[in-house]
Amino acid sequence: MSLLTKNLSISYQQRKVIDSLDLTLPAQKVSVLIGSNGCGKSTLLKSMARLLVPQSGAVILEGQDIHASNTAQIARKLAILPQTPVAPEGVTVRQLISLGRFPYQNWLRQWSEEDEKQVDEALRLTDTFALQHSSVDALSGGQRQRVWIAMTLAQDTNYLLLDEPTTYLDLAHQIEILELLRELNQQQNKTIIMVLHDLNLACRYADNLVAVHQGGIYAQGSPQEIMSEELVNQVFNLRCKIIDDPFFNTPLCIPFPGALNANAR
Amino acid sequence: MPDSQIFRCGPLQREYSRYLLPVFLLCCAATLVIIISALSIGEVVFSLPQTLGLLFEPDTSAQSFILHELRLPRVILALLAGAGLGIAGLIMQTLVRNPLASPDTLGVTTGASVGALVWLSFFSLKYGSAAMPYAAMAGAAVAVGLIFLLSWRSGATPLRLVLTGVGVSALAGAGVTLILVFSPLTTTFSAWVWLSGSVYAASWEKVRQLLSIYLWALPILLVLLRYMKVLQLNDHLAMGLGVAIHPRRILLLLACVILSAGAISLVGAMAFVGLIAPHLGRLLIRSGGFVSQLLITACCGGCMVIIADLLARTLFLPADLPAGVFVALAGAPLFLWLLIRQRT
Amino acid sequence: MSKGFLSGGILLIILAILSLMTGPHFYSLTQLMKALFHSDPTRTVDIIIHTSRVPRTLLAMGVGAFLAVAGGLMQALTRNPLASPGLFGVNAGAALFIVFASSFFAVSSPGSSLVLAFGGACASGTLVWFASKVSNGQLNPLRLVLAGVAITALCNAFTQAILVIDQESLDTMLFWLAGSLARSDGASIYPVLLLGSVLVIAACLFARQMGVLSAGEDIARGLGQNIARVRLLASIMVVGLAGCAVALAGNIGFIGLIVPHIARQLFGSHLRRSLPACALLGALLLLAADILARIVILPQEVPVGVMTALMGAPFFILLAQRGGKYA
Numbered sequence: 001m002s003l004l005t006k007n008l009s010i011s012y013q014q015r016k017v018i019d020s021l022d023l024t025l026p027a028q029k030v031s032v033l034i035g036s037n038g039c040g041k042s043t044l045l046k047s048m049a050r051l052l053v054p055q056s057g058a059v060i061l062e063g064q065d066i067h068a069s070n071t072a073q074i075a076r077k078l079a080i081l082p083q084t085p086v087a088p089e090g091v092t093v094r095q096l097i098s099l100g101r102f103p104y105q106n107w108l109r110q111w112s113e114e115d116e117k118q119v120d121e122a123l124r125l126t127d128t129f130a131l132q133h134s135s136v137d138a139l140s141g142g143q144r145q146r147v148w149i150a151m152t153l154a155q156d157t158n159y160l161l162l163d164e165p166t167t168y169l170d171l172a173h174q175i176e177i178l179e180l181l182r183e184l185n186q187q188q189n190k191t192i193i194m195v196l197h198d199l200n201l202a203c204r205y206a207d208n209l210v211a212v213h214q215g216g217i218y219a220q221g222s223p224q225e226i227m228s229e230e231l232v233n234q235v236f237n238l239r240c241k242i243i244d245d246p247f248f249n250t251p252l253c254i255p256f257p258g259a260l261n262a263n264a265r
Numbered sequence: 266m267p268d269s270q271i272f273r274c275g276p277l278q279r280e281y282s283r284y285l286l287p288v289f290l291l292c293c294a295a296t297l298v299i300i301i302s303a304l305s306i307g308e309v310v311f312s313l314p315q316t317l318g319l320l321f322e323p324d325t326s327a328q329s330f331i332l333h334e335l336r337l338p339r340v341i342l343a344l345l346a347g348a349g350l351g352i353a354g355l356i357m358q359t360l361v362r363n364p365l366a367s368p369d370t371l372g373v374t375t376g377a378s379v380g381a382l383v384w385l386s387f388f389s390l391k392y393g394s395a396a397m398p399y400a401a402m403a404g405a406a407v408a409v410g411l412i413f414l415l416s417w418r419s420g421a422t423p424l425r426l427v428l429t430g431v432g433v434s435a436l437a438g439a440g441v442t443l444i445l446v447f448s449p450l451t452t453t454f455s456a457w458v459w460l461s462g463s464v465y466a467a468s469w470e471k472v473r474q475l476l477s478i479y480l481w482a483l484p485i486l487l488v489l490l491r492y493m494k495v496l497q498l499n500d501h502l503a504m505g506l507g508v509a510i511h512p513r514r515i516l517l518l519l520a521c522v523i524l525s526a527g528a529i530s531l532v533g534a535m536a537f538v539g540l541i542a543p544h545l546g547r548l549l550i551r552s553g554g555f556v557s558q559l560l561i562t563a564c565c566g567g568c569m570v571i572i573a574d575l576l577a578r579t580l581f582l583p584a585d586l587p588a589g590v591f592v593a594l595a596g597a598p599l600f601l602w603l604l605i606r607q608r609t
Numbered sequence: 610m611s612k613g614f615l616s617g618g619i620l621l622i623i624l625a626i627l628s629l630m631t632g633p634h635f636y637s638l639t640q641l642m643k644a645l646f647h648s649d650p651t652r653t654v655d656i657i658i659h660t661s662r663v664p665r666t667l668l669a670m671g672v673g674a675f676l677a678v679a680g681g682l683m684q685a686l687t688r689n690p691l692a693s694p695g696l697f698g699v700n701a702g703a704a705l706f707i708v709f710a711s712s713f714f715a716v717s718s719p720g721s722s723l724v725l726a727f728g729g730a731c732a733s734g735t736l737v738w739f740a741s742k743v744s745n746g747q748l749n750p751l752r753l754v755l756a757g758v759a760i761t762a763l764c765n766a767f768t769q770a771i772l773v774i775d776q777e778s779l780d781t782m783l784f785w786l787a788g789s790l791a792r793s794d795g796a797s798i799y800p801v802l803l804l805g806s807v808l809v810i811a812a813c814l815f816a817r818q819m820g821v822l823s824a825g826e827d828i829a830r831g832l833g834q835n836i837a838r839v840r841l842l843a844s845i846m847v848v849g850l851a852g853c854a855v856a857l858a859g860n861i862g863f864i865g866l867i868v869p870h871i872a873r874q875l876f877g878s879h880l881r882r883s884l885p886a887c888a889l890l891g892a893l894l895l896l897a898a899d900i901l902a903r904i905v906i907l908p909q910e911v912p913v914g915v916m917t918a919l920m921g922a923p924f925f926i927l928l929a930q931r932g933g934k935y936a
Contacts, residue, residue, distance in 0.1 A: 086499050087498070099494060100506070102507065111279060418930075428926075429929045431925065431929075432929060435862065438918060443912070445787075446787055446915075453779065454779060457773070589769070593765065601763075
């Protein structure tokens with residue numbers, strides 16, 4: 001049971017962003033998409049969440065074409081947190097998280113005990129229980145991001161997709177969010193797929209690293225397997241040195257100034 | 266301190282904000298007070314016991330006639346029109362995510378104006394003005410249809426609808442000016458009054474007509490109202506929650522069009538209500554879910570028009586001025602005060 | 610670029626000549642030349658050309674330029690491509706002052722209505738400006754739009770009220786409301802045209818400063834610009850230009866909204882080039898609209914405001930189809 005793409009092509013304003021891509025993301029692991037600006041990683045994530053319609057090819061979730069399936073049904077299996085989400089004015093934390101239960105509601109049953117339970121659970125997991133009646137506008141950046149993640153958690157899905165969940169957060173909050181996501185993966189077996197900018201944090205938290213380059217996959221595998229100076233040079237156009245993080249045993253990238261052709265020694 | 270209550274009845278399960286009941290009662294009370302006042306005051310003033318007496322025990326006296334055949338339909342029509350315009354404005358502002366949106370953004374007002382004025386200037390002398398509301402509805406339908414048709418091919422996103430709406434409204438506006446300038450003098454003044462918005466010559470027949478038009482929007486609202494809270498989020502979030510946003514949005518906009526076109530075709534081009542009533546409602550009640558917002562907006566819109574009509578028919582006695590003139594006179598300073606209050 | 614201005618200028622001259630020839634009676638080129646260069650005060654043709662058509666043509670060019678430049682400034686000031694000079698409530702204020710004076714004081718001479726319209730425009734413009742300032746004295750573009758909507762509605766409400774009470778004025782107001790370049794007096798328009806032209810030149814000289822501001826507040830402040838003063842000057846220019854236009858010709862829409870878009874497409878988005886281009890294109894467009902307005906339903910005239918809406922709206926709808934990049 002996994003999420004995969006078959007021959008996926010996406011164009012945006014006459015430019016081919018993703019070209020005939022075949023990608024399989026393993027279930028119950030944390031996969032991180034990395035790549036330089038404009039390489040298409042956000043576009044790839046969005047089309048895997050059926051937010052964008054591809055020009056050709058398909059995205060298959062648990063054996064079914066995601067674009068041909070009922071969107072509410074997909075919402076019960078896969079949740080996505082896009083970049084820069086915007087909350088309506090004056091809404092409380094609890095009200096916002098409750099929106100995550102929408103895929104399970106219909107006209108008759110607009111709120112149930114199960115919904116109540118899931119919201120409480122989401123509040124507990126993200127440690128936002130104390131904030132539940134505060135207004136979302138009054139929260140700090142880190143708190144707000146935890147609330148958005150709580151909303152996707154309330155959706156109670158096996159797959160959680162996040163588009164740059166740590167941008168605009170300070171380092172402490174970045175670590176906090178990533179630790180929370182790792183916990184969700186380990187304790188609840190959720191499949192986490194996210195786009196991250198910070199290469200080193202990606203290496204530390206990913207089970208499966210996917211380097212996206214020029215509309216295709218440059219390499220995919222565990223950080224230890226695929227991280228190399230060659231990869232950073234090709235994908236990011238950056239000279240660097242890769243060492244082993246002395247505390248976490250994951251690859252650590254030390255960037256050097258002066259891009260272009262780092263291999264010329 | 267929970268702010269919602271769960272309500273269960275058989276298979277029906279709903280969650281209601283605890284503000285809902287107090288808001289509902291407050292709206293009912295305020296509206297009743299305003300209605301009774303409007304019924305009592307006019308060229309002939311009734312005392313409170315008199316008004317209540319006449320209301321519940323109609324007889325054949327002249328005063329009863331004034332109350333039941335002249336004032337009551339007028340007040341009810343004003344209430345319904347204002348409420349409908351307010352609700353349409355609230356839904357539009359939420360869907361388009363722009364506090365300046367109003368039913369006219371989709372060309373309803375100017376389209377209806379063209380329809381009504383064409384009938385008034387060129388057909389009413391021969392066929393009378395009973396059919397004018399239908400001409401107005403037809404005009405609104407053409408304008409809105411044109412907007413959707415033009416936006417369809419490139420995708421009917423809210424922004425594109427608004428921009429196209431501005432263009433089509435301007436075209437219709439040019440049409441209105443043209444008709445005003447070239448219409449026969451006898452009808453120019455009635456056209457001007459219609460364009461201001463007026464509940465003059467209200468009748469129970471008109472109230473029935475308005476209700477029957479509103480009835481078409483009711484099913485859409487009942488079924489789709491629960492989507493409003495999700496449609497307030499940005500598109501990708503809403504899609505991620507499994508909502509097919511485009512058809513829902515279009516249907517809700519259709520409901521807006523029905524409500525506002527109905528109101529305008531029966532009371533004239535009463536501008537500003539659809540724009541202001543939602544803001545007034547938000548000023549009074551900040552939180553509490555969409556249903557509370559809807560109720561308070563309907564109440565504000567309806568009361569605004571009733572009060573405007575009250576002022577219009579009493580301030581310059583014996584002249585009976587169009588209510589629409591006073592809507593802006595009451596609403597605009599309020600709006601400006603709101604704006605200035607928000608200085609920080 | 611200067612090729613563009615040159616061809617624009619030539620087109621302007623051609624249209625001006627056409628405008629002088631057009632009317633209920635068409636005059637030939639020879640008649641026109643004789644009237645302009647060897648004028649004979651007793652010949653009817655010459656009288657008509659000098660008292661009616663020359664002022665009208667100048668008016669069309671002037672008002673078109675004023676509206677377009679005001680629109681260009683407005684869009685740069687609010688950083689919103691949907692802004693137009695009418696947002697300052699100038700049309701509504703002008704209409705209110707005119708109607709008020711004519712109903713309560715029976716003032717209706719063309720000269721005084723000019724002054725009244727200009728006064729009304731400035732009054733509402735000032736009101737809008739004050740209502741849109743935030744607590745630290747800065748002008749907020751969004752509040753500007755909101756305040757403009759409110760004050761326009763307020764002025765319109767007063768105007769409607771007066772016209773309902775005093776029905777006689779309605780007819781005379783209507784043609785003004787629709788926009789008209791057919792002023793009955795020749796002489797009093799020239800001071801206003803002069804004022805407007807001075808403002809256009811001032812705006813073009815000011816263009817560089819506006820360009821810096823439209824890059825963004827923080828960038829402008831970082832470059833040492835006094836933002837409040839720039840905004841104030843720009844607002845004064847917009848109200849002045851729009852006020853002149855409204856006083857001269859009534860309510861003409863769309864020129865201020867559409868021409869800046871066309872100017873940006875053809876001449877680039879640097880204000881230093883697009884503002885003069887606005888002036889040229891505005892003059893061209895209104896002149897063309899006025900010529901059409903005189904021909905289309907001979908012997909009657911279509912109000913020129915209606916003509917500009919009929920020409921501008923389809924273009925605007927086309928813009929909307931092209932994409933939401935004008936968000």
